[in-house]
Amino acid sequence: MQRFNWFPKTLFGRTLLFIALIVVSGAVALAGIARYYAGVASQRAYDQLLAGATIQVAEDLYVQGGVLALNLPVAALSTLSRYDLVYYKVVDSRGVVVAGYPDLPDPTSRLAARNGPQFADATYQGQPIRLGFLARYLPEEHTPGWAIVTVAQTTHARQQLTNEMSFKVWTLILLMSILAIGASGLAIRRGLRPLARIETIIAARDPADLRPVAAETPSEIAAIIGAINGLIGRLAERMTAMQRFIADAAHQMRTPLARLDAQIELLDDEHDPARLATGLDALRTTCADVGRVTGQLLNHAMVTHRTQAVALQPVDLVPLAKEALGRTIPLADDRDVTVAFATDAPHAYISGDPIGLQEALSNVLHNALLHGKADDIVVSIVTTDTAVTLTVTDNGPGIAPEHWEAALRPFERLGQENAAPRTGSGLGLAIVQEVVKAHGGNIRFALPAAGGFAVTLAFPSLPSR
Template identity: 70%
Template sequence: MRRFDRFAGTLFGRTLLFIALVVATGAAALAIIARFYAGVAAERAYDQLLAGATIQVAENLYVQGGVLALSPPVAALSTLSRYDSVYYKVIDSRGMVVAGYPDLDSAANLAAAKQGPVFANGSYQNKPVRIATIARYMPEERTPGWASVTVAQTTNARQQLTNEMSFKVWTLILLMSALAIVASALAIRRGLRPLAQIESIIAARDPADLRPVAVETPSEMQAIIGAINGLIARLAERITAMQRFIADAAHQMRTPLARLDAQIELLDSETNPAQVAARLAALRKTSSDVGRLTGQLLNHAMVIHRNEVIPFQPVELVSLVKEVLGRSIPLAGERDVRVSFESGCKQIWLSADAISLQEAISNALHNALLHGKADTIDVSIAGHGDTLHVTVTDNGPGIAPENWDAALRPFSRLGETGQGTRAGSGLGLAIVDEVMKAHGGSVHFALPPSGGFSVVLVLPRPPGAGSE
């Protein structure tokens, strides 16, 4: 049973079993039809013999002394009696039995029998018989009229002929069905051969070999090859991105860690209290930079992971932005920062990943607070056709237009801005860009006419998205 289950669990087994079921059903139907037509053919053949014998009996009727008599046609009756018993009866125009078996009954209509042999099924001496009846006009009788001749034959020969014909046809059906199943099995094996070839090629590959699979296959399997190559291409792209990210992260972490180690060495050898305090302050700043960089690296990895595996859920955008504002403003420290929030709707619902979206908005605010050195931040939500714009505007120096593309690339340090403000690690706005792309949106920068710098998060607005 387990072996059959394993066989039925394969593509070859499932396909072959389905074909075998169809062939067996068709063969059974053909066998039933063949049996029916074999019976019809045997019936017709022996009805012809029975009709001929009945006509010959009728032709051998004669009148002698005004009385109907019969000269039995021995040859005709012997042909019928080779495999069966034959019975006959002759009735004259008066309704008297003049020859044969008086108890042989026939339900044939005399009017129909006048036109030719009339057939019927019956039983005689507890045996099934086929009965033929014909009428002949006998004017020489004392009472001129129609005489009827009835000939009955048992059905053994008919049944035997039906069985022989059915057996021959059934044998042919069985052979053809077996041939069809065997041919199907060979065809399926041959058709599945390219899959086995693909399997062996992929199984023999080195895990680091992410080249497209190149194999000659039928056109129907090109879709599978295309899907496999598409997956390999996406996997290669993802692995390349992760390798680049790991290399960049290692490079980015190496510098502050080396600086931290050097500052500890200098602090250990310092004796001047004023210099000790200065070096402790520098050490705290470097440690804070390392912590912030580590957090951004983890956040970036988290965003990438969530973009691939976390399904979107309904998210209320206005309350989410307010929550992020409440958590982010304390980062300004002792600076006096004025924050405003404006939304044309009390609620805006959209399908999104709330955690990734919070991270994106938080990084846009951090960019203004920590790197833009702004003391005024305006956050607004507005609808523009089929998109939603979450805009973070600050009065800081911003990023020069020629650096806007680079600002969205991971670890792209922009150096000193035109106003002397140093850019961050290069991960914050890259995280924002990753989240927006995952949500089908984008990130734009703008220089408002009133001054300052704007980061615009563009999100698609689902049709019929509820808003109040």
């Protein structure tokens, strides 16, 4: 769809255009109303003159020898003939024209003319005229009855008066409209000054300066400043988290890389086959650690990004958990691992990100297999009207309760004081925690009475599909 190129692109232009359209629309309406009332006023003014002339003519009628006659009041008619042509006609009770223009139009209602002057519009000799009618009863005639007096005037003077009054009012409306639009423009510019000041403050800032914007502004703009400061605060938190993550990641990578370099140096000077084999095994373990740490760092970055950028969608946890279980079990290598899966419903829908949920569940299973050294794992799903809980239970030593909170923090390594030594990066459960929080859920640990360790992920449920 093509856009209108004439539409202003600035807030000032759009606001002023909107106000100008309203003012112009109002001015056009007022001009039309003014024209109408000017016509009404001129019509009433000239109708009064026409009525006076008609009454004067009627009063100057007289009967002589039983015949109706007229003593024409020239002064009364001359008032009407200053700008217009004036015509008159007198008809006696018999319907005979005794004076004036015989072809002048007759009144539409003779009865109404008996009550006072009546008016009508007509055309005479190709010109628009205004007619005044009045009836007078004359009993002195041979045939006593009502005589009808008609006085007509062309409408040039009325039109001229209407135009003069309209022009004066239109001039006033035009001046007021120009004044209103000009005043609106000045008011808008003054009202936009705080925004220009905020623009200057932000434009002059260093990208690393994430302090809140402080400026005296009207209450309407203060809401915008609050939103900007909220965004700056979130950016500051995100940048701080990123900087901390980068520093922690650098620290985590530096140690295995240094160990890898040292092991390579030792192997370079080693000639004993037994020690060389042992060194190669250590080198493989270190390489695996480096790969695992790198993978978890990338997974953490991926999960962090997806929680901010990917829209949630309906996800069925039942097939997703089965797929994650199938991908993770081969990590047990040569160990004989028993796996069980249980669910109380064929489907368990939540609003989520399938990739993030896969990563979270894989990390829980990875911890149970590699760090917990478990060989019996049960994945169960329980659904209610409001929640879906996924629990991974294993027969490993698990994590001591005093370390549960620390286990969810990034790069927190739990040492040998636990039942099982941990040599990972400390990111696995932190990734799980971040994914669960992004889905509006929570993570819980438990030590079942039958032994082992249980990790429960709880999510808000969606209605069954």
